Amino acid sequence: MKDNLVVFNTLSRKKEAFKSINPHRVGMYVCGPTVYGDPHLGHARPSITFDLIFRYLEHLGYKVRYVRNVTDVGHLENDADEGEDKIAKKARLEQIEPMEVAQYYTDSYHFAMDKLNVKRPSIEPRASGHIIEQMEIVEQILEAGYAYESNGSIYFDVEKYDKNYKYGVLSGRVLEELIANTRTLDGQDEKRNPADFALWKKASPEHIMRWKSPWSVGFPGWHLECSAMSHKYLGDEFDIHGGGMDLLFPHHESEICQSQIAHGQNPAKYWIHNNMITVNGQKMGKSLGNFINLEEFFEGSHKLLEKAYSPMTIRFFILQAHYRSTVDFSNEALQATERGLSRLMQASETLEKLKASDKSTENVQELKSAMYEAMNDDFNTPILIAHLFEAVRIINSVKDNKAYLTETDLNELKSVFNTFVFDILGMKKESDESGSNQITEGLMELILDIRAKAKENKDWTTSDSIRNKLNQLNINVKDTKDGAEWSIEN
């Protein structure tokens, strides 16, 4: 299975066979959050996408070092501002320390990711903890002659780079076109060329986050941290560099330039980019009023939401689309997902109770191969999920004695189903939180016992009344051949 994985590499714009640099290990770097605001839907997509990839690579037997940074230095707001970075801006607004803001939002990011069952990366380095490493790269690039100083700031010389290396290998941009289309912005007079980007910025007096450097008291340029930290923890060349498509240009393109000069090569063998999220067909943006925090989803507190959607609903919804497609959030679509997910989860419980037969009517091996085939084809989770629903059909049919599985097949199905649903897709059961304890179990047994007696006496009034009242408490009662079953609805 390990040999069949194919991934779409943005660098070649093609699907390529995945061959790790080291046969047993994979190094993966993913651009993490800028911690200056509440975690929102936009954070969920890359986290879940690369969590899936992380989980699947581990499942295939790779030892994965997954590095995802925390940007706590803050990027430049834009080239036009006076060098104030985002985190400093927010800090003054709220009258607290910049690091306090970064810590607060780092924590809330982690909290939301935990709810979404996103595994923590192997290393989560902070930009502010790697200023020295970033300054080293600036020095290397200066020494190599691909950067110049201008008024205390250091800029990368893109034009020179383009002459000796090819600029735009990742994004497909052509330098001349880029220059021709650059808008005239303030504060660009320091640059020789509008396409040049900052490696080090001199801090203006009001800029709070600042470090001493040979060039000025200032802060690192906004592409540098990823080059520095990926190199420190993963080396000159590692397997996967990931992030959202919006980072493709100029962020990742600039990273390639920096690494090429400082470390002699494009840092990553495979560049993987997840697509974006839209809400009701529109890009999610703060100005559009459709910017929804994850907490608002979980609580249903945003005005666009008809109800609360659980973390697992969000996760499953994202996984039902391929990571390279945009995914559109709407109440209707989320509620459809919610029902489908509930069927899947019910089936996982049914599966544990199934009884084996001496013959099989279903081909479990074929289903298993189909699931691996889907995942090996550039992590095609929608296809995988389609096959999981095929498994659901089998599970329910076996329960109804309309299909049969041998002991071996049943065990295989359990193993395959649980592996893909829980280990690889990273779903988890949510009902446990609101769930049962011994007292409830006992009470329910008692109540359903009384109802069973009423049913025996054909006292439908009593039995229906018990069921209706339980329904009102969100307890669902189903009569089956083996007696009544109950479950708590979310």
Added chain:
RNA sequence: GGUCUCGUGGCCGAGCGGUUAGGCAGAGGUCUGCAAAACCUUGUACAGCGGUUCGAUUCCGCUCGAGACCUCCA
């Protein structure tokens, strides 16, 4: 304006040069005291117009529409 992506049945969302994606919703049926659940059956979908082809939703061109990046953003 430049670069690029996409346009699939009521909704979401895969895929492919000729054969059922899947989920949700709808219709019919089986089961059931009823209900729920489950299972079975059911949908002549591939933006429009041309072209290539024995055959295109799938390839090419154009048109229309949507979106992304180019500017902080995942």
